[in-house]
Amino acid sequence: MPLLSVSDLKTHYKSRDGLLRAVDGVDLVVERGETVGLVGESGCGKSTLGKTVLRLVEPTAGRIAFKGEDITTRDQKSLRSVRKSIQMIFQDPYASLNPRQTIGEILEAPLIVHKAGDRARRQQVISGIVAKVGLPADSINRYPHEFSGGQRQRIGIARALLLSPELVVCDEPVSALDLSIQAQILNLLVEMKKEFGLSYLFISHDLSVVRYFADRVLVMYLGRIVESADNATLWSDPRHPYTRALMDAVPDPARPRQAAPLGGDLPSPSDIPTGCRFHTRCPLATDLCRTHEPEFRTVAPGHQVACHLASHIH
């Protein structure tokens, strides 16, 4: 039984421009111990998907199951026990830490909410996790502004791991950090995964980070998964034209410069193109693509693509 299993999930918002289909029919599975990378550009719905999985945002339709148990319609109170097991790490650790609380207070709150032992026990858990994420012991008496960006992200990680979760949703955890700090945080996340047997849903717009960090990769475009494969396969044999364009767009010193692989902008999620939702930017689009939405089909074991032309692309 997979740790997390999501089927035909939809998260729609009402907006001034009409119905905004941020997540528009997503299936995904995270197995125990697995790191699933979710890549896509801003506006593709990847963050909304991450939040919907935790039910921080309510789904419009579909099913979310955690360890086989349907949590889609559970009320907020009975969700609490599940929330303990699914935690989240955010992009901007500063915005997610209360500036008026010391690190000790910030870290104690979840332990109080989840009734994890008495005060002495809580202090013990906190100093344990503070050491594990590589923060100095006196951090607990200090305030968020006293820390650098990388250290703040360590605090965010400490808070997510306090309650011994099984699944951690990481939403762009290194995007706001300088390159020299990114490696520190990625290494810490790998260490924590080994130490606590974690599974990650790792959301990022940065393909090279996902390439290093994920076991399996999902590529998302305008609310849907357009390609799914294990890491090595995706990079050696990408089948969706969008996946290929994303890879080509990353400036790589080892490769001569080439023309921008895609023209145009991401269409609005309140006005999703007919047929294949990528056809307006796809260099290979045919008449079929403009009228018929491609199915998400298996092209090789463990490799799925939503493209009419997938079998012709190598």
Add this chain to the structure above:
Amino acid sequence: MTSLLQVDNLTIRFTRAEPVRNLSFEIGHSETLAIVGESGSGKSLTALALMQLLPSAAEIAAESRISFGGRELTGLAAREMRHLRGREIAMIFQEPMTSLNPVMTIGRQIAEVLMVHEKLSGRAARRRAIELLELVRIPAPDKRIDDYPHQLSGGMRQRVMIAIAVACKPKLLIADEPTTALDVTIQAQVLDLLDTLRRELRMAVILITHDLGVVAQWADNVVVMYAGRKVEQALPGDLFDDPLHPYTRGLLSASPRLKRDFHYRDGPLTEIPGSIVSAVGEAGCPFRPRCNQARASCGHHVPPLIVPAEDRLVACPFTTSSKAVPHAASLRF
């Protein structure tokens, strides 16, 4: 070739800090110079100094020289600088939304520049604004010209910023993290556009970035900054092939992008320990507290820039080319 811009010994001073120290570089006509560094390296302040737009608390030290097209910019009267700024030196920023006026159509914002600097009439300026929108590849420019910034996507807004910046055909364009806020596919479009304009308008570009991949593909020459100082300068090919400063080496080996087949199951990424904050108050080499090759003497004085090879500069006396070292494999990326 005579250089277009020559910066000599630039030091920017606040009451209690010198975020840029003894920085020198030059850039030729139609060249692209990349300045790379992380937050706190002083790269954005350097750009503001060139535009003479530093915050009032900052001052440029007396011995600093900024020569642009043979004219000295330090100490230039505000009026004269206003005349140069926007006309001969233009700048674009990371987040176009914060530099565009939200209550003014993009057409008026472009036209304003032309009316001020080129003394065009309102009608002529509008016509020229449409041409500029076309130049920066905005579809249906005659319709888009009456849009407000919020009606445009991030990539389109950056194109509008570029249109404003190149409106008077400047000789130098300073682009401060122009694509950092954009998605990769849009980033590629915007960088393409900048490079096309550089050639068409024969304009030099200073590209300020933290993205080493961007540097490798778009720059003619690269300056690496750390804690306010230039620590290395090289042609991009040389820099990526054989980085000399321990900081540059650290950056390259910490970057997952440059280790393409490396996976977390193969082992951890190479870290640069600590953070740039450790350079504050450091008497010697600013990188010493994070350097894996630091020796006692590194704390004595700031290492001067040396010339290890043609077209190269490095501020580390102990550097050896990885090419000459037998254990070079461990430094490759």
